[in-house]
Amino acid sequence: MSQREDQPHRGRKRGFYARQVEADAQRQGLTVEEYGVYKGDVGSAVKPINSSGGLLFLSILVTICMGAAIVFTVIGIAAGIQEVNWVVVALGALLIVWLVPTMWAYYFKERKASRLRKQNGKTIELPTRRNSSRD
Numbered sequence: 164m165s166q167r168e169d170q171p172h173r174g175r176k177r178g179f180y181a182r183q184v185e186a187d188a189q190r191q192g193l194t195v196e197e198y199g200v201y202k203g204d205v206g207s208a209v210k211p212i213n214s215s216g217g218l219l220f221l222s223i224l225v226t227i228c229m230g231a232a233i234v235f236t237v238i239g240i241a242a243g244i245q246e247v248n249w250v251v252v253a254l255g256a257l258l259i260v261w262l263v264p265t266m267w268a269y270y271f272k273e274r275k276a277s278r279l280r281k282q283n284g285k286t287i288e289l290p291t292r293r294n295s296s297r298d
Contacts, residue, residue, distance in 0.1 A: 191288055198287070199276025200269050215277045218270040225266045229259045 180201045188198035200213050212221060232255060240247055280287060 193280070193285060193287065197276055197279045197283065197285060199273040202287070213269075213273065215270070215274045218266070218273050222263075222266040222270045226263055229263055233259065 183203060183205065184195055184198055184201050187201075187203065188195050191198070200218070202213050212218065236252060236255065239245070240252075
């Protein structure tokens, strides 16, 4: 299969979750801002934890784990326990720089959506595999 034939397939997947959010929000009479983060489990192996409280828990957990990884890395480098693999350190730093802010952004987005729904007196029906559309 050539690269040209592969391109349309990849382009079709781009924005999948954004389209899911728009469709779920529209179906429930909500704006995308009121809907918040994607709440379905289409495309995931496990049921997502995407309530405001669940995302807060995950954000705190990820932040603590990444903070511990930083502390242990600094202690290991300072103590000279073993030779430093800078590629692993750089990849770990990139993971931390990407993962921690992303988790907190999802939490704040869902918290804002939750407040908007409460303020406007709207509720949300969590999508199931039966009422989530697939592309």
